[in-house]
Amino acid sequence: MRLQKILSGAMLALGYFAGIAGAQIKIGAAEALTGNAAQYGAPIRRGFELAVGEINGGGGINGQKIEMVIEDEQGKKEEAINVFKKLIFQDKVLMLFGPTLSNSAQASDPVAQSAKLVVFGTSNTADGITSIGNYVFRNSVTEADILPVTLRMASQKTGLKKVAVLYGNDDIFTKSGYDNFKKALQDLKIPVTTTETFAKGDVDFKPQLTKIKAGNPDAIVLSALVAEGAPMMVQARQLGITLPFIGGNGMNSPRVFELAKDSSDNLWVGSPWSVENPAAENKKFISAYQKVHTTLPDQFAAQAYDAMYIVAQALKKIKLTGKLEADRKSLRDALPGVQWTGATGPFKFRQVAGRDGKPAGYDAVQTAIVMMTKSNQYVIQK
């Protein structure tokens, strides 16, 4: 078993490094490799590396191998801008992935847009990103698309009549999630008993949870990342709150089982990716990932992995002339038409409107899988 793991790791590494040796297609990635957001940037990087290793190991794209240039944007907006500029003007990449946080994307994506090369986010779900322009792409499905599906399924199965809402009001991701939750709740005509907030880095949620408990809701709708969400679930159970939690895709991570252990049951999330999804492509991805990293992958890794394959499909269709500007443009033109079934299921793009009403960037179109946690597993609900 060990030997097998070493061999697979070696093969992947060979495939990856072979890419560097016969360096031909330069793809950049700006992700948070240090700092607070590194817990998301790290799995994203692993997803990219896995995909690149496989693609290069299979002969590359039209005979050319991919060379990845990964830079650390530290989860900070100014760094993201600097790193983007370095990748675009100094390394002269063909396109680039990232950044990790929606916050950074707002600042750095315009740089790619005006430089006319594709920027592809795999973890940016907040509003206002793809509307920046027609060179901005993402395969991370927005909360606006997933949450209504999750809510509808959860309310169907639990018969909930009213909910309480808890969200992080100082982070663009959780705040954006909240805005979408609010709208979905209004559309479904589900009344809210109370809305409470917390800040990133908080460790104590008992005051908010106590207030929520007093309002007697049937479920708690949560816009948070696992780092805060898991302690929240633990503390809620400690206070005697047995209600279901309904989360945004920030809560879709197997880490919730480690972090919330006995209190992790009864959490509803929707996402295009589920570790339990038995589809063949997903199983292939999960076992390939586990061979190298032993742990299970999460949504961040899955989306990064698929994103690389999506770009690979577009690259297959175009002919690279070696003239940077022209190549960057032909990649951008080939990308919207790509349809791909990867670990996150069938995927295609959908163009959105920019702030001025004209057609701009491209969001993801994927179906959400709704899951509920039970005994340390995400159980798919139908």
Next chain:
Amino acid sequence: MLAQQIVNAISLGGVYALFALGFTLIFGVLNVVNLAHGAVFMIGAYAALKAVVVLQLPLPVAILVAMLVTGAVGWLLEKFIFAPLRARQAPHLAPMIATIGVAITVTSLIEGTFGSENLRFPAEVLPAEILSMGGGAQITWLELEIIVLAFALMAILLWGLRKTGAGRALRGLAESPKAAALMGVNVEAFFRVTSILAALLGGAAGVLIALYANAVFPHMGQPMLHKGIAVVILGGMGDIRGALLGGFFLGFAEVLSVAYIGSNMRDAIAFGLLFIVLLLRPQGLFGHVAQRRA
């Protein structure tokens, strides 16, 4: 709900007080705003976690291990940073900036070694039984332990400072290092002891709060540092009782503002209160007269 919120306030206050004790000690005696206290706190949490998970030690032993590790860090801080700066007659801001550098370095070391993801203590280790108190309120054993510990530590420290010779020397030192030296107090040794002691307290706080929140991650010291500064100002910088009372005051202010005003204004109220207290009573609610430093 009120009963539970009061319980919440007391246990949150206990958490803040624990952190603030070490922080205020360094300011009171060494006159340094130790912005590395958050990092020390975080090291305590990691040390205990690894002691439990890797060395398979029982929790109380792990806490002692954590305190040993952080005590060593406190010693290092004093020996390599505070003492040299004092010897060089550095402006009084310099040590503070140095501690910022220490905090960055240490946090990055831990992040590089253990990764940036949240880790947690294994469930078996946590004293998680829940007790019911009157009025529908519930509290866990752990929270009770934290509150009791905060009070106990304060009591021990106060007793030590008032009743023992060493304690009196320390208080004299805090007032005036020169006078204490003239009285034969080994100033350098006492500074070292203080730094170690403060770090011990920080480490203990780190473990307990890591258990409370069940989250251990490299940047966990940062938000605590903000709150710690607020507590110490409210209570009076350098004042032990102030750290405790300030901690509870902040705990109550935060919880009650969430319960009755709105959770999004929680931090604004906490810091707004701080600002007002400073304007009206700069020495803090319980501190002694502020030293005018022009």
Next chain:
Amino acid sequence: MEWLDSFWATYNTLVLSIGTNVLLALSIYLTLATGLLTVANAAFMGIGAYTAGLLTTQLGMPLIVALILGSLLPAVVALAIGRPTLRLSGVYLAMATLAFGEVVRILILNAEGLTGGALGLNGIPQLTQWFDVALAVVLTLVVLLRLARSRIGRTMAAICQDEIATEIMGLNVRAYKLFVFVSGGALAGLAGGLNAHFTFFISPNEYGFERAVDILAMGVLGGTGSPWGAVIGGLLITLLPELLRGLGHYRPLINGIILILIILYSPKGIWNLFRPVSESTRLPAAP
């Protein structure tokens, strides 16, 4: 020339950041040189950034107007809170200004309708050109260097050394303190406005504790003996992460170590190492 174009395209944000960071360092130099430990400049920067950003995005005002108003508003706020706050001294002043900064940040966060709250202010036009920043820095530097040698500058240093003695000599200490506090606020606001217009997007969390600590570090590391210290501090703090980029994962680690080493070996700041010998006969200005 192609080399220059490529260099500028890659590094223009960095160069502009150096400029605004130098302005920020100069803003805190003013108060530090007077012996005031105020750390509200991050909040003033935020107020300036949002003011200028909102004026250009919502009202379409030209940059220069937005910048002027973006420096005025923080100055007014500084004036308002300065009077009561500056009665404090030492660490208490620092904490009061820190608390004030947090309150400002949270107010901006919660004023969603106006500022966009956590979602930030988006789509700020890229109006800042290198000559705007260069002009601001050069002008400020010239003014402050003049100031340092003038009677005002000597009074600042005197207050720093011994406030009570200065008061006894008949100088209106309170007025001087307010003057440096308000000017510092205006400078920080200007830096904020300039910065907002080359980064597209601003959010409340950028103007909190971390930024306040950065600004303080710039002031102290560079040295408070002269405005040149601020220039050094601004340069250092901006360039250091960039220079260390090759170290990848170890970057913050080395960053922290360098900070510690600098303070240990030159506690009065780097400028102190370069001070011409003749100046050492003057009264030391570091607090």
